[in-house]
Amino acid sequence: MRLFRTLEHSASALTAERFRMDVIANNIANANTTRTPEGGPFQRHLAVFASRLEKGQPAGVQVLGVVKDQTPAKLVYNPGHPDADANGYVSMPNVNVVSEMVDLISAARAYEANVTVINEAKKMVQTALQIGK
């Protein structure tokens, strides 16, 4: 049934935004991580969204994957730091916490909006069930 299908599409958005929030939360948690297993400071991660299509018809959204932000690391002068280079500069992660918070709020808002969409669809189905009663 058509309305049931849109529920699935809206749910795909919930999954996607939730995933994005996880990625952002991880960025924030690693805002000061100067040492990673791959060497070098932590690099900001980005979730890549794309429209989802089913048989050529719009069907919500999907996460294509996660990419690393290639913006160069911030160099902060801190000679006492264990990871300081020869000149006393530490390579800090390219994470801007304020910007991450804004993205987090945007993701949360989108999440809530999609919950509302699902609730509206439910309401519509419920009124349709009353037809003839």
Place this chain on the structure above:
Amino acid sequence: MPDISKALGLGKVYKPVSFTIAEADRSSDDQTPNFVEVFKSALGEVNSLQYQAKQAQIALATGADDVSLHQVMVVTEQARLALDFTMAVRNKIMDAYNEVMRMQI
């Protein structure tokens, strides 16, 4: 008592030429459809509506993409109304028939 036959144009086709069903089946005027034929065709329509309703319900149950819930509800209700209507007409006719049969001649 409200007269449904008039409301639904039935008066135009019913010709009270005789009081037995067998005789009513033979129409003296071939242009005008007689009541039994009309009733039979109505039952055919009721049947077809019931079938459509069933198909719609199956489509809904099996998750077909091109069916809407409101369509299923409407078709189901129309089938039900058609049946109710046909039975109401039948009952009215039977009542009229019985009343006439009870008349002292």
Place this chain on the structure above:
Amino acid sequence: MLDRLTKDLSISLLSRTLDGAEARHKALADNIANANTPGYKRSDLPFQEMLRDAVSGRAMMVTTDVKHLPGRSGVSRLAFEPIRSMDSSRIRVDGNNVDIESEMAKLAENSLLYSALSDLLSRRISLLRSVINEGRR
């Protein structure tokens, strides 16, 4: 004999309008789902306009699969296809032109319209039922 039931104009028209509202919900839902998708452009479905055009005979008719809904032929064959807007007046940096608040407002309006239409349809059916039951023994 049953034409007044199966070809009832109110029922057909209301039912088709509900089809339109349902299709619009789908379009708006897709917009909101893609609120953060780079390059996504919103789409909408002005179904009431489409119905007006169909009833007045102005629309291009496209066959759909609505087999069991009789009514004015233009309306019953109308396909509710969403229209994607290339509106560039409100594009963000990532190429997306969805304004969540605006979509939510349209969504609420559409949902209410759906409920109202559904209720009217239900009342029409109840009316027919009352008329029929009055004729019972």
